Amino acid sequence: MYGFGYDESKDDYLVVSMSCDTTSDDIIWHLEFFSLRANTWKEIEGTHFPYITLSGEPRLGTFFDGAIHWLAFRRDLDSTVIVAFDLMERELVEMSLPDYIDIELTDCDLWVFGEFLALWVMEEKDSVEIWVMKEYNVCLSWTKMLVLSVVGFFSPICCTKSGDIIGTDRHTELMKYDDKGQLIEHYSYNKRGGCQLAMYTESLLSLPGGDSEQA
Template identity: 25%
Template structure:
């Protein structure tokens, strides 16, 4: 397990806990600023991966190799003329994904077919902007986040409308949206549950 404490400096303290032991060990802090938001690192390629902000305009993708406890920058795809307002990470078919949120309120979905190799980035599809998904939150944060990509390339989205958040399924093949009927999710971030034989107790 990995825990990160972020201070105002900005400064990070990173701790690693190995199952079967009774202690946390402190390791080197992040070399590229601080991780963004409250999202957990995405585990791909034997490493945890985060989006890290060094300054208001500079975003990195940083990985922590859990075997040798070392960091490296994961080079991002060439976004072309797209003006980014944010990045989030995901995992699809055991590959690292980048969700590139643009100023046009669309999301380009990129997949890294060979972990750690910049030239293996491939754009899967673009999620268009839909007015029904609501308004962006404060500080021009992306108005949607990608919670999960299914094997048939349908995408579970969470709108960030501060007044009426929604769960939405986008079908990339038919380019259609389906807004769920779940209610009372305001203030809650949906989490994907995967059954496991491993217990934390």
């Protein structure tokens, strides 16, 4: 599991990595982050990791409210949870998913829908449920906002200011739906090898770190 985010308290950008070493008899987990301001990697020692990714493959986290979030399977409890790395506190936080969803039987992932941490769930091939956590880290605040009628597979990435939802079929199509499930636009792109689409925000601010700050 990996991710990228901004620590506002320290004006620092972090790359976070949770990985495991399976070359020995025991699985050894590592939680480390790269600080752009310090230009160094740091490993957090003594952290217990009962988590594995749902797909068994590297998974990009969702940055929201100062933390990077992943869907993960907790082996000791045999359940799926949200695990988040708080960039300011430099620690892991665990959150619960809606009780009404069987994550193991669906395609799903986290994303940001407007001002909320959100979850998209695809139980059927022609519909996507959008759930939002209206109060951060409060399980009872999970609310189903809408159900999109879609054509084929659809993985939401972001939403526009007008409420349209942009996503991908995970192959070669980028699509935009309105909140009623009407396909508004679609574009094809070339997929070379493994790739993943992500949203970014342009900024004119200079990045922390570098020779000028170290001088």
